[in-house]
Amino acid sequence: MAGQTAATTRPGITALTSEVDRLLAAQIVVAWAGEGHVGEERRLGWWRCDLVSEYGGLDLFQRLLPTTAPWAVLQAVREAARRVDAAERALVNNPDGVCSLYRLGFEIDERAEERLRELKRSRQPPQTVLPGLDIIEKAGAAATSPRGWIRTARPTMSWSPSGGA
Numbered sequence: 334m335a336g337q338t339a340a341t342t343r344p345g346i347t348a349l350t351s352e353v354d355r356l357l358a359a360q361i362v363v364a365w366a367g368e369g370h371v372g373e374e375r376r377l378g379w380w381r382c383d384l385v386s387e388y389g390g391l392d393l394f395q396r397l398l399p400t401t402a403p404w405a406v407l408q409a410v411r412e413a414a415r416r417v418d419a420a421e422r423a424l425v426n427n428p429d430g431v432c433s434l435y436r437l438g439f440e441i442d443e444r445a446e447e448r449l450r451e452l453k454r455s456r457q458p459p460q461t462v463l464p465g466l467d468i469i470e471k472a473g474a475a476a477t478s479p480r481g482w483i484r485t486a487r488p489t490m491s492w493s494p495s496g497g498a
Contacts, residue, residue: 350448353441353444353445353448354448354452354462354463354464355464355465356437356441356445357411357445357448357449357452357463358463358464358465358466359434359465360411360414360415360434360435360445361407361410361411361459361463361466361469362465362466362468362469363414363434364407364410364411364413364414364415365385365407365410365469367379367380367414367417368380368382368383368384368385368386368410368413369381379414379417380413380414380416380417382410382413384406384409384410384413385406385407385410385469390406390409390410391406394406394409400456401453401456403458403459404449404452404453404459405453407459407466408449408453411435411449414435415435415436418433418434418435418436419435419436422436
């Protein structure tokens, strides 16, 4: 079945490509929603960047990386969120014992990174290969505030791990 290639991460844990794609989409959507404090489109403001908006980072990436700009922007906003997540986890007693959307364990995190590189090299538009990314475009058309896009754009994805330890 297309999009269902299994990648073994460690004995007993298998991540299907479609599940990794849904994980990446969730990470990117949350990273996009968390942008704020700068630029024209104010969102939740969890991290200080404006990478996905048309006149923010997207414009810069289109000039620097014309063939991979859409992927580069999504990769950059995901990395911004991952870094904030890592800094917040570092504040707890046992940061390695805390799982989050951006840290699900070495094997899964590495598989997600590999899959993102693979998708970027495919040169297919992100919205066509990652389920749920259309929420970003819908939100831009519907409203610039999170309240507007929460009401109008419903995510159509769900993620659950397969396999067992």
